[in-house]
Amino acid sequence: NRKPPSNGTLKRERTCLMPMLKFAKKRGYLTEIPDMEAPQSKTQRRSTFTDDEWKTLYTKARAWVKEAEKLATWRDRFIAQQYFLVLANTGMRVGEIRNLRWSDLRMMTIDDSKQMVAWVQGKTGAREVVFQPGADAYIRRIYDMRVEEVEGEVLKDSCVFCHPDGSAIQSFKKSFQSLITFAEIPIVRNGMARTIYSLRHFYATKRLESETSPFLLAKQMGTSVEMLE
DSSP states (O other): OOOOOOHHHHHHHHHHHHHHHHHHHHTTSOSSOOOOOOOOOOOOOOOOOOHHHHHHHHHHHHHHHHHTTTSTTHHHHHHHHHHHHHHHTTOOOHHHHHTOBGGGEEEEEETTEEEEEEEEEETTEEEEEEOOTTTHHHHHHHHHHHHHHHTSOOOTTSBSSBOTTSOBOOOOHHHHHHHHHHTTOOSEETTEEOOTHHHHHHHHHHHHHTTOOHHHHHHHHTSOHHHHO
8 A cells, every 4th residue: 555656756766776777787787777767747737827817816805805894804804815915926835924924024125126035934944035026015014004903013023924912823714715705716727726825826827927037936936946847
């Protein structure tokens, strides 16, 4: 019942065996070095959003938040709106943005413009994530709300996407489902259900379409060029 080895495991094994096989061929123990190429992965790409769907989503999100103005759900929707916008403009993973703190954020001059940069800890280690130009506005909206909420200075070591008591919001799944339904966007596309992770894939798709270097993009997203391919 063992699982078949992953492509990464096969590549490492091939790298380790190759010197030995070359030596064996040189000595005449082998006539040819066997083909050890890993089989091509058949993994389907995750579902994302079309440009029209994304425009509908962020436009409808405003009405979705406004609808709850006099309800207890307004705060949840407001923070969720900024959360989704940040994900689509940074490519961060859900686990990375969940633990994002105010002290992890700073503004930098990049290509003659001011852009926000976040220091995140993810499954591939720590890295810097650069926001798309203007996307810092979504973070500033939350900051302004928190200043009013705590009636004073926001603590730098507190979470950005948090409950009123400052503790991290663990999941936005229900909010995402609610917004998708409100925006009348099909949850399933090409046989695959859209999830919050679809926002990360939307970010990657748009950056590749704008001819961003795959090497820079892989570094930004904490992934590999092979995964982007």
